[in-house]
Each structure stands twice: as structure tokens, then as C-alpha cells.
Amino acid sequence: xxxxxxxxxxxxxxESLFKARQLGRISHAYLFSGPPGVGKKxxxxxxxxxxxxxKGDTDACGFCYDCQLFExxxxxDLKIIRSQGASxxxxxxxxxxxxxxxxxxxxxxxxxxxxxAEKMTNAAANCFLKILEEPPAGVVFILVADDGMAMLSTVMxxxxxYRFNPLPEDDVLQVLGRTCGGNNDQARVAARMSMGCPGxxxxxxxxxxxxxxxLQLLMxxxxxxxxxxxxxxxxxxxxxxxxxxxxxxxFFRDALVWKISGSTELLINIDYQExxxxxxxxxxxxxxxxxxxxxxxxxxxxxxxxNQRLLIDSLVLQITGSEREV
Ligand SMILES: [Zn+2]
Numbered sequence: 001x002x003x004x005x006x007x008x009x010x011x012x013x014x015e016s017l018f019k020a021r022q023l024g025r026i027s028h029a030y031l032f033s034g035p036p037g038v039g040k041k042x043x044x045x046x047x048x049x050x051x052x053x054x055k056g057d058t059d060a061c062g063f064c065y066d067c068q069l070f071e072x073x074x075x076x077d078l079k080i081i082r083s084q085g086a087s088x089x090x091x092x093x094x095x096x097x098x099x100x101x102x103x104x105x106x107x108x109x110x111x112x113x114x115x116x117a118e119k120m121t122n123a124a125a126n127c128f129l130k131i132l133e134e135p136p137a138g139v140v141f142i143l144v145a146d147d148g149m150a151m152l153s154t155v156m157x158x159x160x161x162y163r164f165n166p167l168p169e170d171d172v173l174q175v176l177g178r179t180c181g182g183n184n185d186q187a188r189v190a191a192r193m194s195m196g197c198p199g200x201x202x203x204x205x206x207x208x209x210x211x212x213x214x215l216q217l218l219m220x221x222x223x224x225x226x227x228x229x230x231x232x233x234x235x236x237x238x239x240x241x242x243x244x245x246x247x248x249x250x251f252f253r254d255a256l257v258w259k260i261s262g263s264t265e266l267l268i269n270i271d272y273q274e275x276x277x278x279x280x281x282x283x284x285x286x287x288x289x290x291x292x293x294x295x296x297x298x299x300x301x302x303x304x305x306x307n308q309r310l311l312i313d314s315l316v317l318q319i320t321g322s323e324r325e326v
């Protein structure tokens with residue numbers, strides 16, 4: 001697991017929290033927000049590690065008992081809260097409230113990392129708000145959220161909020177190099193297509209399972225070249241949509257590369273050559289460029305919390321060509 005000092009990019013946030021740890025000015029609650037795959041959870045864990053080590057100066061020391069426990073993923077004072085089903089429920093927050101009231105196992109801090117914190121139900125968020133109003137001593141909450149603005153504003157205002165912006169391509173490559181030793185053409189293309197989010201690039205390189213499913217959906221759109229109602233697509237919620245847009249971008253990107261160069265060398269989905277050739281054959285070069293531009297725009301608008309239904313609607317119109325025929 002990473003140290004805070006080893007995080008790629010996000011220099012301003014790193015500096016600010018180095019200083020906070022050095023001066024002992026630790027907040028009760030942090031909110032790390034930013035697009036999916038940008039590295040918020042990795043940062044949250046690295047910050048938790050820095051908070052649980054009782055030695056070190058600006059960061060965890062890496063040698064003490066706390067650091068060793070953390071490295072093994074076995075530190076009893078780090079607790080991770082995730083959604084159960086579609087949401088984080090009030091029962092989970094009540095349980096958290098009870099356990100936060102106890103003293104820590106190791107005599108230091110207790111750290112609670114709450115993933116996708118925007119998924120708290122209203123009741124859960126209100127319960128959390130009560131905890132934050134009288135925060136138990138020695139307890140630090142790290143909230144991680146794709147969409148910080150979707151949180152209750154009263155919760156947000158009680159957290160120290162850090163926004164994680166997309167990383168420059170070189171930083172994404174640094175993460176890829178460290179995680180999967182990738183610094184070849186494929187890694188470079190994945191870094192470029194990830195829009196500054198290493199998590200996305202890793203999914204691409206590891207051949208996310210979503211691809212087969214998304215390719216089927218895409219082929220049903222391009223094959224029939226007719227508009228399907230949004231509800232018929234089986235895309236449910238922001239994550240599905242994000243997955244669809246990302247996979248589709250890569251397939252259309254490959255189709256364009258294939259059409260222009262006729263070469264398989266620079267394909268990302270190298271294992272889907274047949275489908276890519278089919279896709280390339282179904283569109284004119286300019287159509288592929290237009291669709292790619294729309295997909296880029298859609299990805300940005302999705303990150304900016306656009307209306308998902310309208311967004312997928314216009315995307316499908318463009319892919320099926322219905323827009324051009326009208
Ligand atoms: Zn340590």
C-alpha cells in the first residue's frame with residue numbers, strides 16, 4: 001500500500017496534509033472528491049496510514065508496529081464503510097457511531113474511511129451529521145465521493161474538502177508503471193484515453209469485464225442503426241453509464257485507428273480485432289470522428305453531473321445515426 005509521499009500528482013493536496021500532520025492539525029473529517037478512478041480512495045488509504053502511525057514526521061514511518069499492521073491490511077483501528085446494495089444505510093452509521101465511541105485498539109487514532117459517501121441515504125447522512133456535531137476524540141473520518149456536491153451541504157461544510165482533479169498524462173503513466181509495469185504503447189494509449197484517471201487506465205489495461213457486455217450493446221446499436229429507447233439499454237445509473245461511455249470511446253477510437261492505418265499495432269482492444277473491423281466498416285471516417293467528439297463531451301458532462309437520461313439519449317442518436325437521418 002502507498003505512502004502519502006508516494007502519491008502521483010495532487011501536489012497541492014499532498015503539501016497541505018504533510019503540513020497538517022507535521023503541525024498536528026488534524027481535522028475530524030475529510031472529504032476527498034473527484035472523478036471515478038482519479039485516485040481518491042488510494043489517497044484516502046495513504047492518509048489513513050499517515051494518521052495511524054504514531055511516529056514519522058510528515059508521513060507514516062513505514063517501520064513501526066502500526067505501519068506493519070497497516071501494510072498487512074490488518075490495522076484494527078482502520079474501518080472501511082461501503083454501500084450495502086445501492087446505498088449506505090442508517091444502520092451502518094449507527095454501528096459506526098457505537099464503535100467510534102469506544103477507545104482505539106492501539107491507543108492512537110481511529111480512522112473510518114467511507115467509500116462513495118454520496119450514497120448515504122438522507123437518514124444516514126443526518127445520523128452522520130450528528131456524529132460530526134460532537135466528534136468523538138481521536139476519531140478521523142475520511143469520506144471519498146465521486147460527486148461531492150451530491151452530499152448534504154451540512155455534512156460537506158463540516159469536512160475539510162479536497163478536490164482531486166484529473167492528473168497529467170505523465171502522472172497517470174507513473175501510476176501504470178508502478179502498478180503493472182506498463183510503459184509500452186498500450187499503456188501510453190490507455191493513459192491518454194483515461195482523461196487523467198489512472199483507475200480507468202488500469203481497467204482498460206486489465207481488460208475490464210465490462211467490455212464484452214458493452215460491446216454487445218454497442219453492436220446492437222450500430223448493427224440495427226435504429227434508435228432504441230433509453231430504458232431498453234439496461235444502463236442503470238452513473239456507473240453503468242460511465243462504463244458504457246468509456247468502453248465505447250475505446251472501441252470507436254480503435255475503429256478510427258484501424259480505418260486510417262489498417263494496422264492492429266496501436267489498437268487498445270487488441271483482442272477484439274474482428275469487432276473493431278466491423279465497427280470501422282459500418283461508419284465513414286468523419287462519422288467516427290464526430291462520435292468520438294460526442295463521447296469525449298459526454299464523459300466530461302457526466303463528470304459534471306449532467307442529466308444522465310438526456311446525455312445517453314443524444315449519444316445513442318449519434319451512434320445510430322438517427323440524428324443525421326432526421
Ligand atoms: Zn509508523
